[in-house]
Amino acid sequence: MPRLNLRQMKENQSGVIAAVRANGELGRRIRDMGLVPGTEIAVCGRAPLYDPVALRLLGFTLTLRNNEADFIEVDVED
């Protein structure tokens, strides 16, 4: 499974979070929402200006900015 940065993922692409490199408040917020290694996610859409990105995980929808997605690495399914 290739490893991609979350920002580079395409719509409807899914994968498993491999690493979250954010620290401090952002890191905390990301993890609070369940974005921890091992969680399955799918990109379900992007805002009209291509940023932020919307994700589907653990049965809910989450949105974060592209520059926040940069800290998250995902093993994607081909």
Place this chain on the structure above:
Amino acid sequence: METTIALAGNPNSGKSTLFNALTGARQHVGNYPGVTVEKKEGRYLRNGLQFKIVDLPGTYSLTAYSPEEVVARDFLVNEKPQLVIDIVDAANLERNLYLAIQFMELGIPVCIALNMIDVAEKRGVKIDAAKLCALLGAPVVPTVARSGKGKDELMDSAAALVKAGKASQPLAISYGSDVDRTLDELTPKIAAAGFLSGSYPARWVALKYLENDEQIRCLGRRADPKLAAELEAAVDRLSTHLQETADTYPEMVIADHRYGFIKSVLKQGVVTYQQDLSRLFLSDKIDKVLTQRFLGPVIMAAVVWGLYHFTFSLSETPVAWVEGFFEWLGGQADARLADGLLKSLLKSGIIDGVGGVIGFTPLIMFMFFGISLLEDSGYLARVAYMLDRVFRIFGLHGSSVMAFIVSGGIAGGCAVPGVMAARTLKSPRERLATLLTAPFMNCGAKLPVFALLVAAFFSSHEALMMVLITAVAWIGALLAAKLLRITVIKGASTPFVMELPPYRLPTFKGLLIHTWERTWQYIKKAGTVILSISILLWALMTFPRLPEATLAQFEEQRAAEMAAASEAVAQEVESAEEDKERSADARALKERLLAIDGQKAEAGLRHSIAGRMGTALESITHLAGFDWRTNIALVGGFAAKEVVVSTLGTAYSLGEVDPEESGPLSEKLAQTPGWGVLTALSLIVFTIFYAPCFVAVVCISREAGSWKWGVFSMVFNTLIAFLLAVLVFQTGSALGF
């Protein structure tokens, strides 16, 4: 002693709905001291059970990053409720239990309400509540807050747990060998020293040190600097070790293990999926349309426009009732009291002031109803999602748009409900910047000022001018926000990471409670602060009064006019019947008398404190082209922007001019030397940007949590307004206009 139960849970887990179902109308809303987080309390009474229920703010976690989290944590630690009812969204168990685990770590007895179990079942998620209960060691009760199903069973479980009264042991899960080792090393030290032991369990303190929790570290340094330093050093050692060996930090490891623990619990047969989880639910299908690249923004514009119309058009009738009532009251005072100070105070100070403030109430109710509808349905989160990219450029947040629109982003709004609309913003810095810049928008009260000036000097380009004025307000507000965010409110943008909750039909009861609570808070405020400021402003424009000699002069002039006229004409003017057709002579005399009254009012205004302020300021304000008359009018505009028009009327001896019918004043200005296109432009720019009216200032202070920000908005806005006005006037003058 009465049993206190805290109600906690993630945002969008149905917490407010459950709180309303449990407490009905027995609620009390206030604020936590020093922060703008709402504190709701209510009572639950049934079959001899009686509980005080405190609704904690919705949070995802118990860190110390957001005011909501700090408030929730402080409440649990300081007020020591006997029990926490944690409402979890059954369809979303894994993430919701993350908060539950943290309550358990803190050692507070927890009772779990497995809410929206019906939605979960419809989605094919089956949850074994008994098994979850056994694994977590906490009661788990399925509920449906909307219908009230399960709420009595929930409270019975809670009552049983309180009655059993056994102190619950803090949950001690493993956070991996490295973290565990450090925890085991620090916990005995903390326990032995009694470090922060009054409030927190020892292992929890150690855990928070490892999580880099600023609040606990501060408390620690104050309580025992030596041990605190020792703890921090131990955490640093672990941190360095983890970074070198695994490229990670203690707080990350801890979070990962919490989720690991939850996953292991859920995997033991608690949750079974009968359908494919990636299936598109109704909510996702709606999103495919509502956030679609082209359709999304179009629908959003329509919704925002709809909200605006809902707020300002539908509230017109009730606003007219309220205004009518206060006009009638003023008329009564006018008719029943003798001319003099008391009448003037009652009419201009109290009735007009309170009337103006209460007049906002219908607006605020409609605004909150509309915003609550958008918020509770889940659409507001989509607005933030779609607009974030634009507002972020200016250091704001996608949600800022609501405050801007309601404040007058579509000309004719009102900053008072606008500022309150910023409550939906959870990011503190972005919120403050929104609060401070939303009043730049062109509220309905500024419009008569623009109408007056545009009619006088730009009568051939009225529509164009109004569009330009709106554009200037938007550009100014966004740039000012950016300026604030790189100076006074600087700091990285608050993480955007946000849930897009599933679309839900809001409950009508919830909407009504929500709307009423907020409106009532506003009315209470109006009764106190706003009344006193209104009286103060009245006094500024009334005292000191003209000296007796001057008053006598005006009386003499009147008497002279009357004497000069024939007896019959004088009689005709004296008789108070307004509608009677008068002779030409009588009308001429009446006009001359009114002119004298106008001059008297002008002299009185100039003599008052406000007048003296206006005159004194002339030396600076002439840079922007304003004379003392404009200055006084602008001082008066602090009460409400449309007062600028009526005060200008008085200052130009026309008596009080009705802002809706400013034609004569407009003509007068057009003919007055010293007034021209440039002065008008400069005044328009100043009016857009200068200090918000005092009702808005009071609201800003309240929403920002400190008077400091209210004062700041007055000074900062006036300064910007003045600089821009000077820029316009001086550039224009230099160019020879």
